[in-house]
Amino acid sequence: MLNHLKKSVLCAFAVSCGFAALAQSSDVPRGWHLMDKTKDGYYGISMDKAYDLVKGKKSQTVVVAVIDSGIDTLHEDLKAILWTNPKEIPGNGIDDDNNGYIDDVHGWNFLGGKDGRNVTEDSYELHRVYHKYKDKFSKVIDPSTLSKDDQDLYAMWKKAEKEILGGDQATSVTELIFLKRTYEGAIKSDSLLQKAIGKEVYTGKELEAFTPTTEEAKKAKTGFMFFFTANDIKDMSNKAFLEDFKEYLAGQEKKATAATSAPKNYRGDIVKDNEDDINDRIYGNNNIMVDERSALHGTHVSGIIGALRKNGKGMDGVADNVRIMAIRAVPDGDEHDKDIALAIRYAVDNGAKVINMSFGKSYSPEKKWVDDAVKYAESKGVLLVHAAGNDAADVDTTANFPTPVFKGSTTRATNWITVGASGDPKAGGMVAYFSNYGKNEVDVFAPGVKIYATVPGGNTYADLQGTSMASPVVAGTAAFLMSYFPNLTAQQVKYVIENSAITNIGDVKNPTTGNTVPFSELSKTGGLLNAAEAVKLAEKISGGKGGAPVSTPKKDKKAKEAPKKVATPVKSF
DSSP states (O other), rough: OGGGGGHHHHHHHHHHHTTOOOOOOOOOOOOOGGOOOOHHHHOOOOOOOOHHHHTTOOOOOOEEEEEEEEOOTTTTTTTGGGGTTTTTTTTTSSSSSSSOOOOOOSEETTTTTTSOOOOOOOOOHHHHHHSSSHHHTTTOSSSSGGGGGHHHHHHHHHHHHHHHHHHHGGGHHHHHHHHHHHHHHHHHHHHHHHHHHHSSOOBBBHHOOOOOOOOHHHHHHHHHHHHHTTTOTTTTHHHHHHHHHHHHHHHHHHHTTTSSSSSOHHHHHHHHTTOTTTTOOOOOOOSSOOHHHHHHHHHHHHHHHHOOSSSSSSSOSSSSSEEEEEEOOBSSSOOEEEHHHHHHHHHHHTTTTTEOOOOOOOOOOHHHHHHHHHHHHHHTTTTEEOOSSSSSTTTTTTTOOOSSBBSSSSSSSSSSSEEEEEEEEEEEEEEEEEEOOOOTTTTTEEEEEEEEEEEEETTTTEEEEEEHHHHHHHHHHHHHHHHHHOOOOOOOOHHHHTTTTBOOOEEOTTTTTOOOEGGGSSSSSSOOHHHHHHHEEEEEEETTTTTOOSSOOOOOOOTTTTOOOOOOOOOOO
């Protein structure tokens, strides 16, 4: 959500000055992403119809790894579906299963220190790359004299240099002043509205229903209401929004100083591993929640995948027989390649059949480590599902790592699905205005607008949106298919999901240009995920009549080897 905030607050500033009209968007019901177009009138994934089609079938439990920011392990809709390590005795301080990770009962936190501290905030990979290689490459005159590996690094560094010194960063000082003024204006408007409404905390919906009696309050409502409407967050409170705005502003301030100041070593100061050594893998701790703010994203993603169905609480997850393995590797900032590579390996080694990856960044200095982990997952029949990103960009030409194309080749992982975010005509249009897309690089679209799911707090739920929400809709569907059709391979499940997608959507808006284009121009399939149609095709494939890929790739001996070196434990401080 914060990824789209900048555009909206700038627009809101213009609105408060009278330069634009306030746009309104219709609401969709909670759980619309699971609904059926014919029966319910919304472009959901027809989940109830899919369950009707598998009625009478036995299901097998499928483990889904969520590589994310953390998870509320005590949430009423999630605690019963957490994966539990059968070889680990909780709380005894011993590595019972000898995998190097002590008390990894429900997963592992690769962003933790042995002293109990945890990384929450982190820098951006763009800034890390620029400053890490600045001394090495800033005086290079002829890059052809460099080794092949250094030429690749040099090209990446030059791209980062251009982006920091000559791209959007060059105008960030002006934008920062603009954003600060907008934030100050929002604080002032909120203070006025609290007095006018008569309460300190109010939601966008409450503000929308409020009728101001003074010109000052009317103006404050108009300006503040745009924040809620433009981001489709009317269920959010004024306090939560201003906290997010403050956090976003802090991120922009970081970017503004990137050219002159090296980023703080948030992760290294806490984790204490050798980040340049993929074999130094024994680090982190077993705190997979940390705090409510850190766990917001991962908790929401986990609920979309598998929150208990039909229990009369909150909302229903997509899959009804899953266990969620929580792997914390995504901070507030850009994730590190080493953590992602080892998180994938941890998931595979502990029995996950689907891995959801709702994160992304524009640089990947150690992509080979991640590629090797992806190959390892491929050799073990594990499906990876990745969010396309929220920059309204064409990822055929704009990087959003990790990617399924292996470094230095055109070879593509066969166990990978990239997901764009769809909406509904009643909620912003068929394609989310923020969603990345790509005729070659995005495989399928799934609901990602106003998705109601679990958030930290034990019994709390909220609407969030992004390709981060669309990806777990697909991951949950994949787990559902594997549960009821356990003979299908990861490649066959990918085939089923993509080839059963609904394609008669017609024209949609291109998120970058706003122009009307055929939906087929925005992804490989040109389709929306549909679980019911997926079941029908899975039935055919499962019976040997579908013509889908039938085998996993040949096992790559090198890829399946886990890192051999075990680091010497680092003392706490």
